[in-house]
Amino acid sequence: MNNNKTYRIHFLILLIVLLLCFLVNICLGSISIPLGNVIEGLFGTLENETWQIIIKDFRLPKAITAILVGSGLGISGLLMQTLFRNPLAGPFVLGISSGASLGVAIIILGSGLFGGVFATYLISKWSIVIAASLGSFLVLLAVLAVSSKVRDTMAILIIGLMFGSITAAVVSVLSYFSTAEQLQQYIFWGFGSLSNLSWNELSLFFGLYILGLFLAVFSIKNLNSLLLGDNYAKSLGLSLKRSRLVIILATSLIAGTITAFAGPIAFIGLAIPHLTRQIFRTSNHRILLPAVLLFGAIVMLVCDSIAQLPSSDYVLPINAITALVGAPVVIWLLVRQRKMMF
């Protein structure tokens, strides 16, 4: 549109910042690796073999995970906020994370019910990923089934919240009957984690993410029509049911995959679209969607770098860092601008 030029500069800056954050994120960790060596390591020409292994098998997958998680959650949040015309909506309003939590809770907390050797076999990494995916997928199916019957978009929002309450209640009951170790394990999953993804897992993650992203990009035009409200959107030739379905599917694919592989990471999905709107000062999704993608990736990389506590062996829970760093920024932006953009 007519002011595309100014946005081009915004995007250029975001891209450069993203690249810098990506490199710095790989530099930092329990041992710091100099920037020059990191770049050599990325091309696989590093002489120090320990460093080469650290970069290739640990830090690079983790940085890529951070980018996928941050951008994915940001985009899902944006889709939900526009679909539900609600600035408080996030990627998990449809109950996706509570579904995943339920799946994981049944595996970890309910494993006592299966007993003995079988229980320890169950709690492997893949079983948790599968349980989380199954949980969120089942909740999603329920929401989709209901939403095809309901004409009002707002009702879907409430239904999603209700599904969340139900699953949370089941998790409470399960945890009441669990041992301390099981509870601890469940809570650790809830902290979220970007590390420990192998290249195989990462490629599956990436494939599903791209599929969801494709659906989201396909919805850009419809999202813009939806900014006018359902009736106007319909008068512009939009099939409400179909576009609603595509948007919900995109969100579930992205947010569900992320929750399965990295845990229920809060805050990013809610905050990134708001931060982006404040900076870009527009609701046009052709600009917002790529901006949210870049911005989410940057924020997640920064949060991950902080969570590593550079030069120490401690790794803080990523879920705490996102809110600790993010919430003050959102408050500061809103207070400074005195006006929320939506």
Next chain:
Amino acid sequence: MTKKNLNIILKTENLSIGYKTKREDLMVASNINIELEKGKLIGLVGANGIGKSTLLRTLIKVQPSLSGLILINNKDLNQTRVQELAKQLSIVLTEQMTSKNLSVYELVALGRHPYTNWVGNLSQNDIEIINKSLELVNISNLKDKKCFELSDGQLQKVMIARAMAQDTEIIVLDEPTTHLDMYHKAYILKLLQKLTKETGKTILFSSHEIELAIQLCDTMIVMTNNDVICNQPCNLISEGIFETLFPKDLIKFDNSTGSFRVSK
């Protein structure tokens, strides 16, 4: 007769409107037979709660009719797909848009959606139509403003420009003059008249500005408790239709001036 038929763009046959509930149908109005001619400005008037909005919402396919037919260009509205309808009919509603964070230009450009590709790229032709719509409604100077910066009157003009950009033969407006001062009420209705004259579009609007509508409209649809009447304003006056619009205890229609007077 056949020549007249060619000019009819929107027609209803024994249309009943209302709300379907599980137990029964709540009929709001029935036996509606109206014919709207091409290139005319048509005002829809009636008391509060008589069903003006219900009729408009039924005509634009936001809500289903109870029975009867709606024909647009001789095609049954129920058989028309929304994508097709979007190129024939555009709307301006009373409901607020969800986001006022778009610029005027972006908002008017949304009107081109039925014609753009899957990602919404504007062609040179689209841009020309958008600029022409902005000019017609006289808001070219506002195009870089954000919608939340506009007054109610300006916003109404922007929404009309958006409907113009959709490039449809029919534009339907639901109470475009609410919340506006007397000057802007007249301005908006005069603008609608100008648009029908200059572009040949058919514009149907509902309004409580009966006196302005009488002066500006080519045709008026009057909804009373018993009937829906469609005729030229001067005929409606001489038939004494406006006197039946409201209960007579408070206001009276004066045929000689075409306006309402408070009974003393």
